[in-house]
Amino acid sequence: MARIIVVTSGKGGVGKTTTSASISTGLAKRGHKTVVIDFDVGLRNLDLIMNCERRVVYDFVNVIQGEASLNQALIRDKRVQSLYILPASQTREKEALTREGVEKVINELSETFDYIVCDSPAGIEHGALMALYYADEAVVVTNPEVSSVRDSDRILGILQSKSRRAEMGQDPVKEHLLLTRYNPSRVEKGEMLSVGDVEEILAIPLLGVIPESQIVLNASNQGLPVILEENSDAGQAYDDAVARLLGEEREHRFMSAQKKGFLSRMFKGG
Amino acid sequence: MSFLDYFRSKKSNNTANVAKERLQIIVAHERGQREQPDYLPQLQQELLAVIRKYVQISDDMVQVEVDRNDSCSVLELNVTLPES
Numbered sequence: 180m181a182r183i184i185v186v187t188s189g190k191g192g193v194g195k196t197t198t199s200a201s202i203s204t205g206l207a208k209r210g211h212k213t214v215v216i217d218f219d220v221g222l223r224n225l226d227l228i229m230n231c232e233r234r235v236v237y238d239f240v241n242v243i244q245g246e247a248s249l250n251q252a253l254i255r256d257k258r259v260q261s262l263y264i265l266p267a268s269q270t271r272e273k274e275a276l277t278r279e280g281v282e283k284v285i286n287e288l289s290e291t292f293d294y295i296v297c298d299s300p301a302g303i304e305h306g307a308l309m310a311l312y313y314a315d316e317a318v319v320v321t322n323p324e325v326s327s328v329r330d331s332d333r334i335l336g337i338l339q340s341k342s343r344r345a346e347m348g349q350d351p352v353k354e355h356l357l358l359t360r361y362n363p364s365r366v367e368k369g370e371m372l373s374v375g376d377v378e379e380i381l382a383i384p385l386l387g388v389i390p391e392s393q394i395v396l397n398a399s400n401q402g403l404p405v406i407l408e409e410n411s412d413a414g415q416a417y418d419d420a421v422a423r424l425l426g427e428e429r430e431h432r433f434m435s436a437q438k439k440g441f442l443s444r445m446f447k448g449g
Numbered sequence: 450m451s452f453l454d455y456f457r458s459k460k461s462n463n464t465a466n467v468a469k470e471r472l473q474i475i476v477a478h479e480r481g482q483r484e485q486p487d488y489l490p491q492l493q494q495e496l497l498a499v500i501r502k503y504v505q506i507s508d509d510m511v512q513v514e515v516d517r518n519d520s521c522s523v524l525e526l527n528v529t530l531p532e533s
Contacts, residue, residue, distance in 0.1 A: 325468050332476045336483045369463035376469045380476055 181289040184296050184424075185314035185352075187338075189330030191301030193322045194359040197395060198417075199298035200228045201406035202318065205421030207262035208406075211293040214253065216265040216284075218310035219300035220276060223267035229256065230402025231264055240268035243280030249287055258407065263292075276309045285313050303337060312343050316353040318386060318424075322360045323372040328380055331356075335381065355386035357420060362391045364436035374434060387420030389413050390433040485515055496526070504530055 186199040196217075203215035216239060217225035226232040231254045237247035242265075249265075256262035265284075268275065288295050299310035311317060317338050321331040338352045339345055345352070358377055365371040374388055392413040398405045406421070408414035412433045419429045493513045500506055512527040 325472055328472050329475060329479075332479065336480070340483075366465065369465045372465050372468055372472075376465065380469070380472050 181292045181295045182316065183285065183289075183314050184294060184316045184318060185299055185311045186296060186318045186320060187299040187307065187311055187334050188301065188320040188327070189303060189307075189334040190322075190327045193320050193327050194389070194395075195301070195320050196225050196228050196298055197399065197405060198318065198320050198357060198359065198389075199225060199296055200404040201414075201417040202421055202424070203294070203296040204229075204256070204259055204262060204404040205406045205418060206294045206296070206424075207256070207259045209421070209425065210261065212261040212291065213294040213296060214263040214265060214288055214292050215296040215298060216310075217267035217298050218276065218306050219298065220267050220271055220273045220306055221269065222300065223269050225264065225298050226254075226266045227402060228399055229264050229404065231256070231266075232402075235266045238266045238268040239284070240271045240275045242284055243275065243277065249284065273305050276306060278309065278312065281309050282313065303333065307334075308337070308341060311338055311352075312341070314338070314342060314352050315344070316355065316424075318355045318357050319381070319383065320357050320359055321377060321381070323358060323362075323366070323374075323377055325372075328372070328377055332381055335383065354383040355424070356381055356383045357386045357389065359389040360391040361388050361434070363434055367436050374431075385431070386423055387416055388431055388434055389416045389420070481514075484517065489513055489515065496528075500528060506531060 184202070186195050186202065188195050199215055203213045207213040215225065215229075217223050218239075219225075220240065223238075226235055234254050237252035239252065241247040242249055242252045253263045253265055256264065285295060297310045297314065300306040319331050319334060321327050335354060338354065342352050344350060356378065358374055361374070362371055366373045374385065378385055390412050392411060394408050394411040394413050395405055398408055405411070405413050406417040409418070416433050419432065422429050493511055496513065497506070497508065497511050500511065506528070510529040510531075514525045516523045516525055
């Protein structure tokens with residue numbers, strides 16, 4: 180049986196697809212057979228972030244509607260072994276993702292994969308509800324900013340009431356907070372919510388903190404999951420998050436501002 | 450703090466604290482609503498209509514909430530009457 184992990188947030192633009200790409204790549208790099216599914220029907224982008232946009236032939240909706248087999252639709256990652264991508268449809272209606280159809284695909288994937296990562300669309304509409312419905316665990320991607328935190332709390336409420344686990348009265352979906360675009364120096368100046376603030380408000384366990392970094396845009400430009408930028412702070416922070424997801428204990432890093440040199444302290448302020 | 454900071458205009462702008470306080474309030478409020486049954490807004494409207502037959506009150510003077518405990522739920526109704 181595969182573990183099903185949804186990457187969700189409510190708000191758009193906080194880093195769900197970036198996170199889905201990195202977490203699935205990280206899991207596969209550790210030898211777990213992993214598939215990452217794009218649930219954003221009509222606005223697919225995971226293929227671009229994973230650099231396989233030109234290899235898409237069939238998609239998730241084709242499989243649900245029986246127009247292609249799973250093996251025809253799954254795209255094998257060229258960099259990491261045992262990593263597969265199931266792209267979203269760019270042309271169909273969102274409603275093509277029926278609950279039964281999604282269940283059929285997830286059940287079939289469950290037979291051969293260790294991890295199924297579901298990249299949720301923004302919002303709380305049909306696509307987002309489908310992405311989280313079958314989840315065992317949820318990575319709630321949040322920016323240290325008021326609207327993102329509020330939307331994350333809303334999505335937590337939905338996980339607790341509208342997921343399959345909630346409807347069946349099973350153990351609840353295991354929730355993880357992933358704080359992205361974190362800027363420690365702005366936090367120290369009192370201009371940005373701190374990790375502690377967000378943890379206190381959302382009251383779920385912290386999976387990781389990804390520092391705001393120029394490397395993220397550079398990586399997405401090239402279709403490279405950030406986690407493969409192994410020398411960067413953001414890449415290492417994602418690697419830590421994946422390790423924690425697998426139960427490893429790792430200390431949190433990149434949460435305080437780097438010390439500036441003497442000259443920049445004199446002329447730009449602490 | 451750097452040496453040059455003494456010469457800068459000092460503004461106390463800890464906006465993060467403002468954000469945290471605002472979030473704590475709105476999140477607590479929305480969580481409270483989330484646990485409420487769906488019929489509550491309509492119940493509140495109908496109660497208002499009944500009370501208005503006898504006393505003129507405004508919309509925000511009737512508060513309806515459900516408190517759930519392990520063994521039972523309590524419907525809490527708060528009506529503020531205007532001073533007469």
